[in-house]
Each structure stands twice: as structure tokens, then as C-alpha cells.
Amino acid sequence: MxxxxxxxxxxxxxxxxxxPMRAGLPKREPDWLARWEKIGVYDRLREKQGRPDFVLHDGPPYANGHLHIGHALNKTIKDMIVRSHQMMGHDSRYVPGWDCHGLPIEWKIEEQYRAKGRDKDDVPIVDFRQECRKFAEGWVDIQREEFKRLGITGNWADPYLTMNFHAEAVIAEEFMKFLMNGTLYQGSKPVMWSPVEETALAEAEVEYHDKESFTVWVKFKVVAPADHKLSGAQVVIWTTTPWTMPSNKAVVYGEGISYGLYKVTDTPEECWANVGDTYLLADNLAADVFKRARLGEDQYTRVGDVTAQDMAGIGLAHPLAGAEGANGEWDDIRDFRAADFVTDTEGTGFVHCAPSHGMEEYELYRGLGMLEQVITYNVMDDGTFRPDLPFFGGKAILRNKPKNGSWEGDANAAVISKLAEVGGLLARGKIKHSYPHSWRSKAPVIYRNTPQWFAAIDRKIDDGQGTHGDTIRERALTSIDELVQWTPKTGRNRLHSMIESRPDWVLSRQRAWGVPLTCFTKKGALPTDADFLLRNPDVNARIAAAFEEEGADAWYVEGAKERFLGDSVNPDDYDQVFDILDVWFDSGSTHAFVLRDRPDGTPDGIADVYMEGTDQHRGWFHSSMLQACGTKGRAPYRNVVTHGFTLDEKGAKMSKSLGNTIVPEEVIKQYGADILRLWVAQTDYTADxxxxxxxxxxxxxxxxxxxxxxxxxxxxxxxxxxxxxxxxxxxxxxxxxxxxxxxxxxxxxxxxxxxxxxxxxxxxxxxxxxxxxxxxxxxxxxxxxxxxxxxxxxxxxxxxxxxxxxxxxxxxxxxxxxxxxxxxxxxxxxxxxxxxxxxxxxxxxxxxNPDLATKWAAIRRARRVVTAALEVQRTDKVIGASLEAAPVVHVADAEALEALKSVSFDDLCITSGIVLTADPAPAEAFRLPEVEGVGVVFERAEGEKCQRCWKILPDVGQHAHPNVCGRCDSALG
Incomplete structure (x- = not known):
């Protein structure tokens, strides 16, 4: 210049x-949060009139710990749903909620007691429940602030809590609808039971981990006349739960399986088989069984076919039958019959049945009307054998806490040892397999027959709400297919298959912190008797009113039975039930006390969206569906949105022990909440x-x-x-x-x-x-x-x-x-x-303007050739900036050439000039393979550089203002 x-x-x-270019989000975001609270953004949005409702109903997290990355993902997706629908013209309301009852919180209080050497059973139940309530309140306050820090909008001043008095009253009322409509019953069947927590568990409370289990091959002697084909033979079963052998009542076989008799002709040392023994086995599995028994192929021989007809009508002897000191415990002949769940893919082709500890066996004998003959009560609440059980009394299936990473108690070893002692064992080993564990205590669970309360999902309900079916299952399946949209679509298949095959809902838990099963049973009556359960609307109304005023603690105060029964019936004729409801019933009922009852709920008590992780197909989506179908005849939601799990960068599950966890609080401290939210928006949340x-x-x-x-x-x-x-x-x-x-x-x-x-x-x-x-x-x-x-x-x-x-x-x-x-x-x-x-x-x-868009797509293609050609010149340091160029652009297509001439193509290419021509492009012209018919020949721009816009033009210096082009001279005035 x-x-x-x-x-x-x-x-x-x-x-x-x-x-500023530097965001400084970690420091600045709290100021915006404070500002939104000060101006009341959420409440001001509610003042907008005439907008259609849109309500996302919050699946409640447990109030018992700091947030993890899954919480952050979940609440951020919900927030984006709520905010986007609000900004698209809806009145989009969001009431955050918390699940406050149940074992997760009760377990924490018990841990505190154990640390102080206190026994929970020595504490009055109402005092214990108050401690649980106080614990939950503290974590609600902590989690609320952590969620707000993520930028989550909602009615934080008035969230819903399942332990609020109104919520507890409604949960009880919803339970009493099951009582009154006939779906509630007491039954004794195998349920998943946690010996460590001493309570029944629902499928949603179980997670699967690898576990090493003992596995045994056990011999049952055939009981048949001396001239029977199978007389003297032994049926071999295989099980991974040796502790269930004392509860064995039967063995079953498959009618379509090929069986054979196999005779032992020789034995090695340290073998539980004897020369001359004859074993009955499935042909497909015999070789594997003998291998487990340490017998070579030359040490046994197949001596005959065995048909289902051959096996019909005979019995078996329990291996402990007649054992010294058994006191006749196992002397009854064991049932032997066909069952359709037996296969010859693993084991022996025979299944040992302990119907008290397995659902398939239970269902088989229930269907035969033989439950009274086959149900045992050998296992106590804490997972130990009943004290008077010969040989095994007091032995524990599991420890109450792990030792060297194992929960294994002394029961399995005791059973295996006794079986070996009496000659009932053919082989033993160990197997690593996927096994159910309590997701709270992380301890393995067992199947155990106990008296529990169930909701019958196939019992006809005469409640005037049968539009979508007469039973809970029918209503649920109809809702899934006709009333609910699924994101992703696979969610429909998953829940449908679960509902289609699920058993009755176990409603009862043997704990203290929760809403009790508010019902009474008649003394002396059997569960099958019509008057076993008291069904009295006046009693129900008194219970609901008391809970509304005092909360569910009212059930546990002295004189509660007399108070609630009043003069409706004689209190001396009835027993009060003290089990608590499955917490999934609590959260499954939230539609009633949030969507139905709150002013910011919905007119029909149905949510536009439920959104949770994929594990909630067996959790909240599932329990909400069952609960609502039992009380209002249909699903409580119109859309179900599901997200996957969050893994580390390598795709591994996050674990504190692996050190690969990502904590939301740390991300916010380093980057700010918006970066975490942006991560959510950039990911395919429907998958992991x-x-x-x-x-x-x-x-x-x-x-x-x-x-x-x-x-x-x-x-x-x-x-x-x-x-x-x-x-x-x-x-x-x-x-x-x-x-x-x-x-x-x-x-x-x-x-x-x-x-x-x-x-x-x-x-x-x-x-x-x-x-x-x-x-x-x-x-x-x-x-x-x-x-x-x-x-x-x-x-x-x-x-x-x-x-x-x-x-x-x-x-x-x-x-x-x-x-x-x-x-x-x-x-x-x-x-x-x-x-x-x-x-x-x-x-x-x-x-x-589609025509304009088509034209400009062609213009941009041609521009791409020009900018690429200039980039070559810049890389070769021929020019420093594109304004130094005035290239010649050869365009073969006449229509494309006219399009380029109709716009300021030099401005589009950021050059000082450009020449457009239909002449064929010379060989040296720059081309891009993907853009046919366009060639670019580089030329320098002619003229002087405008000191204002930096274009190089011939007219620079020819205007009133020195050293500028005509355009800039005009701008300067």
C-alpha cells in the first residue's frame, strides 16, 4: 500500500x-440454569393457551445413589423429546419421578445396621420404614440437582415420588382393583428367590452372569416286576443343581427320543460304575455320559432298545431310599412318566423333577392334579435346608456373603458326598453357565416353592373394560399390536414375546419397605375357597383414606386390622397380610397417580411416550402394561421409545473394577453438559x-x-x-x-x-x-x-x-x-x-423450488472442479489465495454452461474473474472424474489488487477513491 x-x-x-469462540461451558452453564429458574421458563410455557397436549411420563429411577452415564443418556433423550415437542407447538409437560420403595433402599439401611451391629428384626417396623423414607428423601434431593445440571427441564418443584402419601394410597387402590376383579390369588409355586435378601424376585430384578456350578450324573434304580424288561436297570439323570436332589419327586423322559440299555463290561479304577450295571440312556447322549463316568468305548455295550411303552407304568427308587439314618424320607417310589420338555441335546435324555424348584416340572404336575404329592418345603427363607431334613438339615445353598468371589454354600457338597456314599453317583463335574443373579445383592438366586400372591393374567375380568380383551394377557397383546407405536420397531417383538409366554405375576415380597398388600384372609379357609379373600368396598375405602392421610405406615400401627375392618366383619375371623407389593407394581401404577390424578397429567390417563432402556421391556414397560391392562383395560402409553446400554470406547461393559466408567459429573466438569448432550444426539441411542x-x-x-x-x-x-x-x-x-x-x-x-x-x-x-x-x-x-x-x-x-x-x-x-x-x-x-x-x-x-435446486446442484458440481483446480495451484505455491486466479472453465453441456453464465460464477468460486466457454477442454485442463464435461485451465487474474476487497481487477485505481475497484468505490460513496 x-x-x-x-x-x-x-x-x-x-x-x-x-x-466468544471459547465456550467456557463448565463455568457458565450454572448461570443459565439459575436464570431459567429465576424467570420461571417451565411455568411460563404452561401459560401458553390452546396448544395440544404432549406428555412424556418419566420412568422412575431408584433414589439410592449418584447418577451414572446411563441416567444421563436416559434423561437427556427424554429432555430432547419434551423440548422438541414443546417448540413444535405442543404443551409438552414433564413430571420427573422417583421410585422410593423396595429392596434397593431397604438393603442400604440394613447395611448400615450391620455396620453398627444392629439387627433389623429388633427395630419396630414403622421406625425402620421411616429410616428408609428419610434415606430416599436425601437421594431424591441429590439426584434432582444432578439431573438439573444436565439441563433437563421439568416440574422439579413438584416431582412425583412413589412414597408420597397420595401415591401410596393410589397404589393400594390399584392393588385392591385386582382384589375386587378376581385376578388376585394366593398360590404356592416356584418363584425366583434370593436367599441372601430373603425375598421373591421378579424377572426384572434379575440379571444374568456366568457362574460355575456343580454338575452330577445320578442313578435311579428301576422299580418293576422281576420279569420286566427294565428290571434291575438304572435310569441316569443329569443336573446342575445337586441341592435339589433331596426334593426330587419324579423323573421324566421324552416320548420321541431314542433310548437304549447300556451294560458296563469293564471299569477303570476310581469309577462309580460297576461291572454288570445296566443304564438307561438316550442314544444320542450315551457316549458323552460314559466319557464323564471315565468309561472307554470298549468298557460298555448297548444291549437293547427301550421304547416309551417299555418305560410306562414303572417307578423309580430315589438314590437315598433306604439309606441308614434317612428315617424313610426318600422311600416313596418316584413317579416316572413322559414330558414334552425333555430333549436329547444335553444331559442324559432324562430330567430329574423337583417341582418345588422348577417351573416346567411344577406346571407338569399341576396339569396332572398331583401337586400335593410332589411339592416339598425343604428349603427355608435363608436358603438353608429345613433343620430336620436328614443328612442335610441347616446346610446352606448359598453363603450370605461371597468368599473369594464365590457364593457357594455347603449344601451342594453335602448332597454330592452323600450320593457318592450310597452309590447313587455315576459322575460329577463343574460347568460354567449363564445363571440368574439378584441385580441388587449380585448374589445367585434359586427357584423355591413358597406361598405367594399372584395376579392371574389369563383369568377373565368382568369389569366393563373388555374392548381390547377379557384377560390381562389378551389386553396387553392387543395393546402391543394395535395401540402402541414402537421405536425401534424391535421393541414390539420383544415385549410381545415376553407377554405371550409369561407366567402369572408374582406380586408379593417378604420385606418391610413398600406398600403392603392391603387385603385380609379368612381364618381356616383355603386359598381355593370363594370366601378366602375379603372383598369389601367399605374396608377398601377406609384403607385408601387412611393411606391418603398417613401413608402406608398406617397398615403397621397397632390396631390397624380392627380399624380397617371396622364393623364390616368380625376382625377375629380374619388375618391381615403383611407382605409388601413388588416395587414394579408401584412403578407400574404411576400412570394412575401421575397421569390420571395430577393437573399436569393427561385427560385420559394415558401418556404420549414412555422412554427407557431396553432392559425395561421386562421391567417398567412390562409391569406398566400388566398393571394398566388389569385396572383400565389397555396400555397406559401410545409410544414406547427404547435406548440401548452405554459401553466404553472399545465396546466393553463399563465396570469400576476395569476403570472404564464415564461419570457424568466428570464430563460436565471438563467439557460442560452441552457436550454430553451433543454426544447423546450424535449417537444411535436405539442400539448400544x-x-x-x-x-x-x-x-x-x-x-x-x-x-x-x-x-x-x-x-x-x-x-x-x-x-x-x-x-x-x-x-x-x-x-x-x-x-x-x-x-x-x-x-x-x-x-x-x-x-x-x-x-x-x-x-x-x-x-x-x-x-x-x-x-x-x-x-x-x-x-x-x-x-x-x-x-x-x-x-x-x-x-x-x-x-x-x-x-x-x-x-x-x-x-x-x-x-x-x-x-x-x-x-x-x-x-x-x-x-x-x-x-x-x-x-x-x-x-x-426443486427446479432451482436442480440447477444449483449442477452449479455446485462445476464449482467443485474449479475449487479443486485452484487448490492444486495453492498447494504448488503458484498462488496464495483464490482471488489471484481468473481460470478458464470449459463446459461441454450447453444447458450447464447457460446455468453458469446466469450467475456470478466468479463470485461463487471466490476468484477475481472467470471465463466460461463451450470450447473443448485442452488436454492439460484439470478435471474431476466424478464431474463429467467440465475442465479448468488455470489463469492468473489481470489488473491490480483492490486494497479494500483484495480482488485483482483491471479497473482498480480508475475511480475516485484510490486503489479500489468500482464496487468498493461505490460502497465508499
């Missing part, structure tokens, strides 16, 4: 914004997703790119006013193309939000912002925005930027709640201003 040339920088329309340091770095990089886009718009929109606005019809084609893209995206974004596809929404908006805007439109229009005077082109560009601003901020606000608030307030400051108080704007469909 010569000495007399003015400094034109101050004459440029340079961006003006105080929006991964997170870790490198993944978070990538998320932060995407965030910076997006933040840069927003900063560019803010800077360019400084001082924009309505006087600058240009009607779309008057805009240049480039701006009208951007409007076309906005109209396209508006549908994609809103449809995506309605479909809960946040990954699709964000990737669409992000690609638009970084590819269409930052790398194309912004790059091209920077020159006009900076250097033009008050031109139509500049005003049109700023109008488009304003339209972009309102859409990008609102489209992204459900995801980046803090950042979009910061962006919004930079333009629209004010005490009551918030992006979260506005809706996504309607985008006119007449902005759509």
Missing part, C-alpha cells in the same frame, strides 16, 4: 459480536452406544465447528433491522436456493423430532451448517457482507442469515440447551428473553 492510500479496513462491514475420552474429543470438535457457524451469523447480523429485510421474490438465486434448503430441512427436522430420531436431526442440521453454509454459502457471501454497500445482494444475504438464525437456534435448542440460549441472548438480550420460550418458526412451503 502506498503512503497516500487510505486504510480501508474501517470502511468494511466487519462482523461485530461479543460471542459407546463413550470415552477420544469420542468426547470428537464431540467437542463438532461442537466447536457448530459454534463457529453460529458466531459467524451473529457477527454478520449486527445491527440488522426490519428495514434491511428483503422479500424472497427479490432475492438473488443463491439466497433463494438457501431458502429452498431451509424449507427442505424444516420438514426433515420436525419429522425427525416427531420420530424421536435425534441422530438424524442433528446430523442433518450439522451437515447443513458445516457443508452448505460454512463451506459454501458463508464462504461465498463473506465478500458481499464485508465489502458491499447498501446493496440488494447484501440486504438479501442478511435477511437469509436472520431466517437461518431463527431456525438453527430453535432446531438445535432441544439438544444444545445452554449454547443456543447463549446464542439467542447475544441477539435478543433481556430479562425475560429465552430461546426456550419460543417455537420453531413455520417455514413457508413456497420457498421450495
Amino acid at each position: 502506498s503512503a497516500e492510500t487510505p486504510d480501508y479496513k474501517s470502511t468494511l462491514n466487519l462482523p461485530k459480536t461479543e460471542f 452406544q459407546r463413550i470415552g475420552p477420544e469420542i468426547l474429543k470428537g464431540v467437542a470438535d463438532s461442537y466447536r465447528r457448530l459454534r463457529n457457524t453460529m458466531r459467524y451469523m451473529l457477527g454478520s447480523l449486527a445491527d440488522f433491522s426490519e428495514a434491511d429485510r428483503v422479500d424472497p421474490a427479490e432475492m438473488p438465486e443463491l439466497e433463494r436456493w438457501v431458502l429452498h434448503r431451509l424449507a427442505e430441512l424444516d420438514k426433515v427436522v420436525k419429522d425427525g423430532y416427531r420420530a424421536f430420531d435425534f441422530q438424524g436431526v442433528f446430523s442433518t442440521v450439522f451437515n447443513f451448517a458445516t457443508v452448505d453454509l460454512s463451506a459454501f454459502y458463508f464462504d461465498i457471501r463473506k465478500d458481499a457482507l464485508y465489502c458491499d454497500g447498501d446493496t440488494l445482494r447484501r440486504r438479501a444475504a442478511r435477511t437469509v442469515l436472520d431466517l437461518l438464525f431463527h431456525r438453527l437456534t430453535t432446531w438445535l435448542a432441544p439438544v444444545l440447551v445452554f449454547t443456543m440460549e447463549e446464542v439467542w441472548l447475544e441477539r435478543f438480550p433481556g430479562d425475560d428473553s429465552s430461546v426456550h420460550l419460543v417455537d420453531m418458526p413455520d417455514t413457508p412451503t413456497d420457498w421450495l
Whole structure:
């Protein structure tokens, strides 16, 4: 620049914004949270009238610990659902809730007692329950603040708690509907039982882990006349639960299986088989059984076929029958019959039956009407054998705490030892297999027959709500297929198969902290008697009223039975039930006291969305379905959205012992909550997703790119006013193309939000912002925005930027709640201003212009060839910037050439000049294989460099203002 040339920088329309490139989210986000609370954003949204309802019902987490990454994923997805629907015109309400009853909390209090040497049974039950309540209250307060820090909107001032008095009253009322409609019954059947926690468990309370189990091959002698084909033979069974052998009542076989008699001809040392023994085995499994018994192929021989007809009508002797000291415990002949669940894929082809400890065996003998003959009560609540059981009394199936990582008690070893002593063992070993464990104590569980309370899911309900079926199962399956939409679709199949095959619902738990089963049984009556259960509306009403006033503790105070029964019946004739309800019944009932009863619920008590992890197909989705189908005749939800589990970067399950856990609090401290939210939006939550340091770095990089886009718009929109606005019809084609893209995206974004596809929404908006805007439109229009005077082109560009601003901020606000608030307030400051108080704007469909879009797609293809050609020159240091170039572009297609000539193609390519020609491209022309018919020959721009816009043009220096081009001279005035 010569000495007399003015400094034109101050004459440029340079961006003006105080929006920082460095976000500083960890420090700044709490200020926005405080601001939203101060101006009451959630409550102000409720004041908007005439909007259709949209309610996501919160699946309650347990109030017993700090949040983990799964909580963060779950609540963030919910928040994006709620916020997006609110901004699309709904009254989108969200009442957060907590599950406060049950074993997770009770277990914590018991741990505290054990640490102090106290015994829970020595504490009055109401006092114990109050300690559980206080513990839950403390964690509700902690978790509430942790959820709020994630930017989760909702009615935090008035959440729902399953331990609130009204909630406990409604849970009791919902249970009493089962009592009154005949689906409640008491039965004795095998249920999953935790000896460590001394309670029944539901499938949803169980997780599966590998466990090493003892496995034994046991001999049962055939009891048949001396002339019977099988007389003297022994049936061999295989089991992985030796502790169930004292409860054996039968052995079953498969009618379609090929069986044979096998005779032992020789034995090695240390073998439990004897020469001359004859064993009855499935042919497909015989070789494996003899191998386990350490017999070689030359030490046994098959001596005959055995048919189902041969086995019919004979009995078996228990291996402990007649044992000295057994006191006749096992002397009864064991039943021997066919069953359809026997296979010859593993074991021996025979199944040992202890119907007290296995559902298939239980169902078999229930169907035969023989339960009284085969049910035993050998195992106590704590998993020990009854004290008077010969040989094994007091032996424990499991320890009450693990030793060297094993929960194994002394029962299995004792049983195996005794079987070996009496000659009942053929082989033994160990097997590692997937086995059910309590997800709270992490201890293995057992199947144990105990008296429990059940909801019959196939019993006809005459309640006037049979539109979708007469039984709970029918209503649930109809709801799944006809009333509920599933995201992803596989959720439907999973829940359908579970409901289709599930047994009756075990409602009772043998614990203290929860809502009791508010019912009474008649003394002396049998569970099968019609008057066994008291069904009295007046009694039910007194219970509900007391719970509403005092909570469920009212059930446990002295004189409760007399109070509730009143003068309806003689209290001396009835027993009060003290089991508590399965906590899944609590959470399954939430639709009644949240959706139905609250003013911010729904008119019909049905939620628009339930959204939880995939494990809730057997948990909350499942129990809510069963509960609602039993009390209101249909599912309590219209949509079910499911997310997967969160794994580490390598796809491994997170574990504290592995040191690969990601804690939300730590992510927020390092990056801010918006980065965690952005990770959620970028992942396919419907499958298992991964997170870790490198993944978070990538998320932060995407965030910076997006933040840069927003900063560019803010800077360019400084001082924009309505006087600058240009009607779309008057805009240049480039701006009208951007409007076309906005109209396209508006549908994609809103449809995506309605479909809960946040990954699709964000990737669409992000690609638009970084590819269409930052790398194309912004790059091209920077020159006009900076250097033009008050031109139509500049005003049109700023109008488009304003339209972009309102859409990008609102489209992204459900995801980046803090950042979009910061962006919004930079333009629209004010005490009551918030992006979260506005809706996504309607985008006119007449902005759509497919013909223009087709034309500009061709223009962009040609531009790509030019920019690639110039990049070669820049890499070779022939030029430093594209404005030094004025290339010749050879275009073979006449229509494409006309399209390029109709626009300022040099501006689009950010060159100082350009020559468009139909002449064939010379051999040296630059080409891109994917863009046919376009060749570029590099030429330098001719003229002088404009000291204001830096274009190299022939007319520089020929105007009133020195060293500038005509455009800049005009802008300077």
C-alpha cells in the first residue's frame, strides 16, 4: 500500500459480536440454569393457551445413589423429546419421578445396621420404614440437582415420588382393583428367590452372569416286576443343581427320543460304575455320559432298545431310599412318566423333577392334579435346608456373603458326598453357565416353592373394560399390536414375546419397605375357597383414606386390622397380610397417580411416550402394561421409545473394577453438559452406544465447528433491522436456493423430532451448517457482507442469515440447551428473553423450488472442479489465495454452461474473474472424474489488487477513491 492510500479496513462491514469462540461451558452453564429458574421458563410455557397436549411420563429411577452415564443418556433423550415437542407447538409437560420403595433402599439401611451391629428384626417396623423414607428423601434431593445440571427441564418443584402419601394410597387402590376383579390369588409355586435378601424376585430384578456350578450324573434304580424288561436297570439323570436332589419327586423322559440299555463290561479304577450295571440312556447322549463316568468305548455295550411303552407304568427308587439314618424320607417310589420338555441335546435324555424348584416340572404336575404329592418345603427363607431334613438339615445353598468371589454354600457338597456314599453317583463335574443373579445383592438366586400372591393374567375380568380383551394377557397383546407405536420397531417383538409366554405375576415380597398388600384372609379357609379373600368396598375405602392421610405406615400401627375392618366383619375371623407389593407394581401404577390424578397429567390417563432402556421391556414397560391392562383395560402409553446400554470406547461393559466408567459429573466438569448432550444426539441411542475420552474429543470438535457457524451469523447480523429485510421474490438465486434448503430441512427436522430420531436431526442440521453454509454459502457471501454497500445482494444475504438464525437456534435448542440460549441472548438480550420460550418458526412451503435446486446442484458440481483446480495451484505455491486466479472453465453441456453464465460464477468460486466457454477442454485442463464435461485451465487474474476487497481487477485505481475497484468505490460513496 502506498503512503497516500487510505486504510480501508474501517470502511468494511466487519462482523461485530461479543460471542466468544471459547465456550467456557463448565463455568457458565450454572448461570443459565439459575436464570431459567429465576424467570420461571417451565411455568411460563404452561401459560401458553390452546396448544395440544404432549406428555412424556418419566420412568422412575431408584433414589439410592449418584447418577451414572446411563441416567444421563436416559434423561437427556427424554429432555430432547419434551423440548422438541414443546417448540413444535405442543404443551409438552414433564413430571420427573422417583421410585422410593423396595429392596434397593431397604438393603442400604440394613447395611448400615450391620455396620453398627444392629439387627433389623429388633427395630419396630414403622421406625425402620421411616429410616428408609428419610434415606430416599436425601437421594431424591441429590439426584434432582444432578439431573438439573444436565439441563433437563421439568416440574422439579413438584416431582412425583412413589412414597408420597397420595401415591401410596393410589397404589393400594390399584392393588385392591385386582382384589375386587378376581385376578388376585394366593398360590404356592416356584418363584425366583434370593436367599441372601430373603425375598421373591421378579424377572426384572434379575440379571444374568456366568457362574460355575456343580454338575452330577445320578442313578435311579428301576422299580418293576422281576420279569420286566427294565428290571434291575438304572435310569441316569443329569443336573446342575445337586441341592435339589433331596426334593426330587419324579423323573421324566421324552416320548420321541431314542433310548437304549447300556451294560458296563469293564471299569477303570476310581469309577462309580460297576461291572454288570445296566443304564438307561438316550442314544444320542450315551457316549458323552460314559466319557464323564471315565468309561472307554470298549468298557460298555448297548444291549437293547427301550421304547416309551417299555418305560410306562414303572417307578423309580430315589438314590437315598433306604439309606441308614434317612428315617424313610426318600422311600416313596418316584413317579416316572413322559414330558414334552425333555430333549436329547444335553444331559442324559432324562430330567430329574423337583417341582418345588422348577417351573416346567411344577406346571407338569399341576396339569396332572398331583401337586400335593410332589411339592416339598425343604428349603427355608435363608436358603438353608429345613433343620430336620436328614443328612442335610441347616446346610446352606448359598453363603450370605461371597468368599473369594464365590457364593457357594455347603449344601451342594453335602448332597454330592452323600450320593457318592450310597452309590447313587455315576459322575460329577463343574460347568460354567449363564445363571440368574439378584441385580441388587449380585448374589445367585434359586427357584423355591413358597406361598405367594399372584395376579392371574389369563383369568377373565368382568369389569366393563373388555374392548381390547377379557384377560390381562389378551389386553396387553392387543395393546402391543394395535395401540402402541414402537421405536425401534424391535421393541414390539420383544415385549410381545415376553407377554405371550409369561407366567402369572408374582406380586408379593417378604420385606418391610413398600406398600403392603392391603387385603385380609379368612381364618381356616383355603386359598381355593370363594370366601378366602375379603372383598369389601367399605374396608377398601377406609384403607385408601387412611393411606391418603398417613401413608402406608398406617397398615403397621397397632390396631390397624380392627380399624380397617371396622364393623364390616368380625376382625377375629380374619388375618391381615403383611407382605409388601413388588416395587414394579408401584412403578407400574404411576400412570394412575401421575397421569390420571395430577393437573399436569393427561385427560385420559394415558401418556404420549414412555422412554427407557431396553432392559425395561421386562421391567417398567412390562409391569406398566400388566398393571394398566388389569385396572383400565389397555396400555397406559401410545409410544414406547427404547435406548440401548452405554459401553466404553472399545465396546466393553463399563465396570469400576476395569476403570472404564464415564461419570457424568466428570464430563460436565471438563467439557460442560452441552457436550454430553451433543454426544447423546450424535449417537444411535436405539442400539448400544459407546463413550470415552477420544469420542468426547470428537464431540467437542463438532461442537466447536457448530459454534463457529453460529458466531459467524451473529457477527454478520449486527445491527440488522426490519428495514434491511428483503422479500424472497427479490432475492438473488443463491439466497433463494438457501431458502429452498431451509424449507427442505424444516420438514426433515420436525419429522425427525416427531420420530424421536435425534441422530438424524442433528446430523442433518450439522451437515447443513458445516457443508452448505460454512463451506459454501458463508464462504461465498463473506465478500458481499464485508465489502458491499447498501446493496440488494447484501440486504438479501442478511435477511437469509436472520431466517437461518431463527431456525438453527430453535432446531438445535432441544439438544444444545445452554449454547443456543447463549446464542439467542447475544441477539435478543433481556430479562425475560429465552430461546426456550419460543417455537420453531413455520417455514413457508413456497420457498421450495426443486427446479432451482436442480440447477444449483449442477452449479455446485462445476464449482467443485474449479475449487479443486485452484487448490492444486495453492498447494504448488503458484498462488496464495483464490482471488489471484481468473481460470478458464470449459463446459461441454450447453444447458450447464447457460446455468453458469446466469450467475456470478466468479463470485461463487471466490476468484477475481472467470471465463466460461463451450470450447473443448485442452488436454492439460484439470478435471474431476466424478464431474463429467467440465475442465479448468488455470489463469492468473489481470489488473491490480483492490486494497479494500483484495480482488485483482483491471479497473482498480480508475475511480475516485484510490486503489479500489468500482464496487468498493461505490460502497465508499
